[in-house]
Amino acid sequence: MEKAKINVIELFAMMFLFNMGTTLVESYGISAQKDVWLAILLGMCMGIVSFFIYYFLFRQYPDLSLTGYTRKIFGKYLGWIIGLLYILYFLNTAADNIRDLGELLLSSTLTKTPLLAINILFVLAICYVLYLGIEVLGRTAEVFIVILFLFGVAGNFLVLISGNVDLQNLQPFLENGWKPILTTVFPGTSNTPFGQMVVFMILLPYFNRPELVKKVWLSTLISSGIILSHTISLDILVLGVAEVERSTFPLLSTMGKVNLMEFLQRLDAIVVFTMLITVFFKTSIFFYGSLIGIVDLFKLKNHQQIILPLGCILIFWSMFRASNYSEHVENSQYITRYFSVYFHVIIPLLMLIISLIRNYFKKAKDKKIKSESSTT
Numbered sequence: 001m002e003k004a005k006i007n008v009i010e011l012f013a014m015m016f017l018f019n020m021g022t023t024l025v026e027s028y029g030i031s032a033q034k035d036v037w038l039a040i041l042l043g044m045c046m047g048i049v050s051f052f053i054y055y056f057l058f059r060q061y062p063d064l065s066l067t068g069y070t071r072k073i074f075g076k077y078l079g080w081i082i083g084l085l086y087i088l089y090f091l092n093t094a095a096d097n098i099r100d101l102g103e104l105l106l107s108s109t110l111t112k113t114p115l116l117a118i119n120i121l122f123v124l125a126i127c128y129v130l131y132l133g134i135e136v137l138g139r140t141a142e143v144f145i146v147i148l149f150l151f152g153v154a155g156n157f158l159v160l161i162s163g164n165v166d167l168q169n170l171q172p173f174l175e176n177g178w179k180p181i182l183t184t185v186f187p188g189t190s191n192t193p194f195g196q197m198v199v200f201m202i203l204l205p206y207f208n209r210p211e212l213v214k215k216v217w218l219s220t221l222i223s224s225g226i227i228l229s230h231t232i233s234l235d236i237l238v239l240g241v242a243e244v245e246r247s248t249f250p251l252l253s254t255m256g257k258v259n260l261m262e263f264l265q266r267l268d269a270i271v272v273f274t275m276l277i278t279v280f281f282k283t284s285i286f287f288y289g290s291l292i293g294i295v296d297l298f299k300l301k302n303h304q305q306i307i308l309p310l311g312c313i314l315i316f317w318s319m320f321r322a323s324n325y326s327e328h329v330e331n332s333q334y335i336t337r338y339f340s341v342y343f344h345v346i347i348p349l350l351m352l353i354i355s356l357i358r359n360y361f362k363k364a365k366d367k368k369i370k371s372e373s374s375t376t
Contacts, residue, residue, distance in 0.1 A: 005208040010138030012216050013145040014281060015200065019193045019224035020148070021282035022100045025251045025275045027244050028192075028232055032184040034170050034241055037229040039184040044225030046185065047194025051217055053348045054197075058204050058213060060355055066201040067293045073351045080297060082347060087293040089343050090199055091310075094286035095317035096332050098122060101279040102318070103325045104249055108272050119315050126284050127311045130291065131304055134206055137284055144277050151270050152227070155255060156234070158267065162258045164238045187341050193228075193282075194221060195344030199289040248325070249275075287314065 006014075032039035057069055064072060066086060071079030102118045110118060129137055159165065174181075197217070204213060235250040238257060244250045252271045259265040291303040291310065300306065322328035 004133050004135045004206055006134060006138040006203070006206050008209055008212055008216055009142055010135075011203075011207055012220055013141035014138060014203075014285060015197065015217065015220035016224055017141055017145060017148065017278050017281035018197070018200075018285050019220065019228070020274075020278040021193050022097055022275065022279055023193050023228055024231055024278055025104065025249050025271060026100070027235075027247060027250050028228065029184050029189045030232070030241070030245050030250075031188070032181045034175055034236065035173065035181050036184070036236070037170075037233045039181045040189050040229040040232065041225055042181065042185045043189025043191075043194055044221055044229075046190035047197065047221050047225070048218065050190075050195055050345060050348070051197070051221065053345075053352050054201055055214060055217070056352055057348065057355065058201065058210075062210055063205055065203075065205055065292060065296055066198070066289075067296045069201070069351060070347075073354050083293060083297050086343060087290050087297070089339070090286045090290040090293070091314065091317065092321075092335065093196065094283045094290065095314055095321055096328075096335075097279050097283045097286070098314065098318040099321065099325075099328050101275060101283075103328070104252070104272065104275055107248065108252060108268060116315075116319060119318050122280075122283075123311045123315050126280065126287055127307050130284060130288050131307050134203065134288060137281075137288070141281055144281070148274060148277055151274050155267070155270055158258050158260070158264070159234060159238060159254060162260060164254075164257050165234075166237060166240075169237050169240050170233060187337050191336050191340040191344055194225070195340060197221075198344050198348065199286055202289040202292050203285070287311075 029036045029039045029043070061069055061072060067083035069079075070082040070086070073079065074082055098119050101122060102115045105118050106113070106115060129140065200217075204210070207213060231251065232244075235244050235254050238254045239247065239250060243253070247253050249271070252268050255271050256266070256268045258267050287310070288303075291306060294300065294306060294310070295303050322331055
């Protein structure tokens with residue numbers, strides 16, 4: 001593993017930017033209609049439940065990464081296979097985010113630029129930062145989270161004073177009952193982005209204050225959940241549910257409606273730059289998780305030697321995973337619905353159960369040995 005350490009602020013910044021990702025800009029959880037804000041908050045609560053599973057495993061094996069847990073708990077061979085599946089899942093999610101960013105840039109600013117050119121430049125930038133190491137990524141996150149905060153404050157202020165907000169768009173509460181909310185939470189908002197934070201199980205051994213993992217992780221979950229809930233609610237307040245459902249990137253449309261005195265307008269560039277920041281860090285973390293997992297499973301010296309080959313795979317994976325954006329969205333939803341839950345919940349839960357059983361028998365054995373030694 002890389003000999004590096006990240007501090008509290010760096011870990012929080014990376015986690016926060018990771019959770020924003022593409023969900024900040026897309027019509028995230030809109031199947032819950034006007035109650036999407038509640039579906040996101042419930043998904044956040046499920047993310048908190050999942051965290052305690054991850055936290056238990058981290059406390060049990062503080063010096064191991066996720067691929068190390070799998071081999072320690074499931075055994076050398078089965079654990080190796082499960083670790084490889086996690087790597088493939090991380091790579092697929094990274095390719096998914098690259099394609100999302102490319103499609104946004106094509107539809108908003110770089111309309112005549114080939115998608116391949118955008119993806120190549122984006123992946124090369126990620127490869128360069130990751131080649132320098134996780135500490136550089138953490139320090140970069142510290143800077144960009146401040147920029148994102150300033151963008152958020154400015155954007156919210158301009159939308160609120162623009163006169164486009166209609167409070168009726170979020171009423172009535174629970175118009176269609178609880179069913180659409182629960183079907184959105186499971187497997188939608190509980191998996192993306194909160195369940196995807198399982199990738200940080202690979203990064204936690206680099207954290208220099210392991211006793212603060214709980215505070216950092218939970219504060220990130222809660223703050224990002226509230227902001228995502230607020231953002232999609234603001235989209236609905238401005239555009240209405242029907243337009244948010246139709247829109248590929250509703251936040252882009254929301255900011256595009258800002259027009260103050262025929263002077264301050266065309267602010268959708270803020271959204272493009274925001275997504276560029278958040279997707280950069282989300283993709284980087286998934287990519288780095290894949291790199292460290294491969295180094296661990298295949299016993300390589302360092303991750304630098306495989307960055308460029310794996311980056312080339314990511315570029316072509318992002319291009320050939322779908323022929324158009326509609327197919328890309330459909331593929332992403334299929335993976336979220338049928339596969340993500342295994343990596344976010346089921347496998348970690350199995351590891352938790354096996355660890356608890358092993359601990360129980362180990363304590364029972366130690367107690368028996370102790371009692372036998374005391375009688376003799």
